[in-house]
Amino acid sequence: MDRDPGQQHPIGLYLKVWGLLFVLSFFSYMVDYHEVQGHLRWILVVTFMLLKAGLIVAVFMHLRWERLALIAAITLPPLAVVVLAVLMAVEGDYTAAIRDAFFATPAP
Amino acid sequence: MTNPTSQTQSPPASATPGWNEVVADWAADRRVFQVSWRKSMMWIFLLSDTFVFGCFLTGYMMVRIATTEPWPNVSEVFALTMFGQSIPLILIAIMTFVLITSSGTMAMAVNYAYRRDRVRCAALMLATAALGASFVGMQAFEWTKLIEDGVRPWGNPMGAAQFGASFFLITGFHGLHVSAGVIYLVIVARRVLAGRYERRGDYEIVEIAGLYWHFVDLVWVFIFAFFYLW
């Protein structure tokens, strides 16, 4: 019964990735713990986030061993959400700026 | 579940790695992805679910940016007093570690499934489910604590009303996913133990359950970054 077409990879690989995920999570927690602020905080948080997400998708979900056709079909469409998110960030800033300019802060 | 054709159809001969391979795959007859129906459907479902969470997070981001009310200091709100010391975000950190641990056990379960190690596979899946359940438990604790602090969907004493609303909506929706995943894993684990997949000689369902579980973890990575660390 050697016909199993599934994904078989050495256990060690999973353990390594697992460990790496712990380390990355720990790092992002440390960003908060040490109250890193400003751009640096964002860069660190997003970097760690993307690294973690990438590891999970690539190794745990085996995407890196899938064929490129599947990888492309899964990773390209979310770009539409990215467009939405970027434009909504701009829209949010615009709204906040207008509110700052025209509206009184509510009476305490 | 393999298609009857899965063995007969090798990747098209002209395939070379890279984009040529993509073109060849999409130009092939019968199927585009060299995976089973179930697995391809799970992937497509997860893609759709990505859009759901993407829109949730985008909506949360937009209202958070747009509101002029101060946003509560998240790392204080979610701090716990342990050993007489207030440690920021500690519960969330523990939850994150629990979920990552569960992802690790799930990955191992898939591995053992393909190795035909029924018992270890089921044990690891049950461990995953247990970790998932404890994650939901901690989330319930966190909800209770926040509700005690006066946070409601319609407002909170610490600032912007959207804080409570987004928190309950997004973590609630994620929590539902985790809960559904726990049930799903328990069912599959039982079937693994009962030998159902052994008889069929096909353990792919474990990997598909794993895909779902890792996705839930993946979503948490984004929630952790955007909700708790912002």
Place this chain on the structure above:
Amino acid sequence: MTHDADTHHEPSSFWTRYVWSQDHKVIAIQYTLTAIAIGLVGLVLSNLMRLQLGFPGRFDFIDAAAYYQYVTMHGMIMVIYLLTALLLGGFGNYLIPLMVGARDMVFPYLNMLSFWVYLLAVLVLVASFFVPGGPTGAGWTLYPPQAILPGTPGTDWGIVLMLASLVIFIVAATMGGLNYVTTVLQARTRGMTLMRMPLTVWGIFTASVLALLAFPALFVAGMMMLLDKLAGTSFFMPAIVSMGRELGHEGGSPLLFQHLFWFFGHPEVYIVALPAFGIVSDLISTHARKNIFGYRMMVWAIVAIGGLSFVVWAHHMYVSGMNPYFGYFFATTTLIIAVPTAIKVYNWVLTLWRGNIHLTVPMLFAIGFICSFVLGGITGLFLGNVSVDIPLSDTYFVVAHFHMVMGVAPILAIFGGIYHWYPKVTGRMLDERLGRLHFWVTFLGTYAIYFPMHYLGFLGMPRRYYSFEDYAFIPDSAQDLNAFITVCALVVAAFQFLFLFNLVWSAFRGKPAESNPWGATTLEWQTPETPPRHGNWGEALPVVHRWAYDYSVPGAKRDFIPQTEPHEGAPPGTDEALAEARP
């Protein structure tokens, strides 16, 4: 799930065969009939609206609140519960497995579930007519804050049921969509490459992908609005003073809802349009006995339109108060999308060119579609171009535009499709004389309704007005035009019952159909039985040797060559030879 013939036992009892059926063809019919039933409600509502607009004040029971309820329910029913459900659930279910040579959808049980959940969504929607306060009257776009504030009809129960129904519908659409997409991608028969698929499948497939990716935005918007309504959250609700009372909300953004809604809503337009494009392509090619012109361009156009549809949403929001700089981005993307759309029109027209045109009933509807779609499409160029849109938005120009482009045109395509495939579904032909009568009234009638309506828009008449009394800039003649439009609408609506009669009558008394009455090449016409049995293909799956459009091939005996027919003496090593050599 092995898809061998033996797994498809013909269900024996009436219940398993027609009610709890897992056969994609029965589910398709269930979807179609349910969609037509709810569509009739939408049709009646539109006529009630037109009565008020054509003859204001003559009908006592149509007060302003009722009018806005009709507007809302008409729009939502037609767009979601009729067109989306009929094109994906009805046509998609019936045609995808047959056209790609599969025995069924890949997950028949899920497919059955999809229908029942859809039915539940319809029932919840219908229930809102009977609750205190009636259905919501917020307009089909359900813009908050209005949708959940007093001053709008149905803000107690109606809006909640509407949102609940939408969420349920999205569950159904997701279950269906997963099936359609996976079937097309993974369960085609031997030799059926993507580039040999009929354009109908391409249209429905791309629309299903759009549905899977766009409905989540509506889902999220619906959940957030439900919470705003029921739990007092402030996602879409800023600080508001309504009817003299300050509400407890603060800081939310009504624009966020609009963005989410249209992030769904624009792809939704193509969810309706792309299947119609596909169906029309096949009808024209078959009945002009000529290959579709520029097949590859047609496929790429469908894919390009589908992809671009996700980055054009805010052209619905040029006057919404959003960040004005968005106007540049969205006007540009929107007008770019016109290029692939125009290419599709050219290729339909060029398919007719040098064809051998049989003006059968399906062909009449297909040509009616092109004419309506061209009108609707070019008026879209006005509305997509930001500075041109601003005077025209929220006027009758918009109403005319979108009814032409995503109301009339897809409905004509659907009618054409029904006349075309009815013989395969029932084994009988629809009555041709009734069909022609139906076509002429529907085509000319809808044109008479919507063409003049553009000019009311140029004049500046705002849409969603209960009445236009005493507006000095509107001449009396506009009221006469409105009365004329109403009469046309009543006539067109009445003749749809003729179509229904034809559907029912022909099912029992219609002329028995041959298995391939139109001489079409695609697989669904090559089934061993008509109507096809459960499992579709008898003993062996068909093998595909050629594209779907081998009409009038020089040297061939007949003027069409079915996709299953091998090339004569295909040299070894070619694609065709390989397809046969594979076990």
Place this chain on the structure above:
Amino acid sequence: MVLAVALILVTVASVLFHFLSPWWFTPLASNWKLIDDTILITLVITGGVFVAVNLFIAWALIRYRHRPGRRATYEPENKKLEGWLTIGTSLGIIAMLAPGLYVYTQMIRVPEDAIVVEAVGQQWQWRFRLPGEDGRLGRTGAAFVSLDNPLGLDPDDPDGHDDLIVPGPDLVLPLDRPVLVLLRAHDVLHNFYVPQFRVKMDLVPGLVSRFWFTPTATGRFEILCAELCGVGHWNMRGHVEVVDKSAYREWRAALPTFGAVLAAAADDGLDEAARRGRELARERGCLACHTLDGAAGIGPTWQGLYGAERPLADGRSVRADADYLAEAIRDPNATLVAGFPAIMPRVDLSEAEVDALVAFIRSLGAPTAEAQGADPMPPGDAPAANEAAHGAPR
């Protein structure tokens, strides 16, 4: 064949309709001729395509109709033709988009010398405010909205005290002067639309949106709400009057400032109970149906109601004294005044609140000479102004 003829007829009829129809743009009254020109460009290009496609189809239907023995040409694709068509279409698109974006650039670039007007929408009426001497508009907030401060100005913002409040839904603008309109809404979305000016924009609660134009013709123009805002949407009326500079200056000079309005409100001669009743009438939505200025609303007006003899629907008549009014508030549809439907909801009010409302209605008992011109209090508060605008001939 019939279809071909029909298509030709439809095309010809459409073109004729275009040239003969009496329904076309209202005469332009602003600087936005550029918009009309862009529409014309679009119309010419798309109209050409429309006619060409339809006639081509008609011709093809005739030329290539089925006849015995006829066989279609087999031509899967024609790259050259498709290429040319794509290029041609792209050029047509550019010809429409480029002028469109050019005009749009003008539309979002507000001239330096534009005067500022604020338009505020609420269900279903318009209000306006102009900056005062300092040229600045004061800040606003929903929390400040009250009967005396319907625009919701922040009383603590010194910028707002000299702001000019326009009584009623009519705005006056000077000829040939660019105007920047700032838009804001209290409750739901509205849209400020004057067909003759071409431009329009939504009013969004929680946001301030804007557009600008220069009026180029004098006259009185209707303001329409172009964004569905509830059952009264179709009847949300207002006017813009464009006048010459001196008339505008005169009108402007007569407007009360916010400070004056506030001062007058503090000194309105109402007793404690009546003032409480007045606020209640606003909060509980009474004024959505009952006007204070004598105009008929959905319900009877409150002006001059107290002590009046009222005919009932059943033919009797009743004197509207304190007892009757209290009863009518507690049990709204027990007795019906002739001519009004039984639609008033039962409002949950305490005894004291009912008394306060009655006291307020009593204070409106006899028509007073207030409110015209001299008194800075806007005549007919809250929905009253609106009711007057559409409910009764002015």
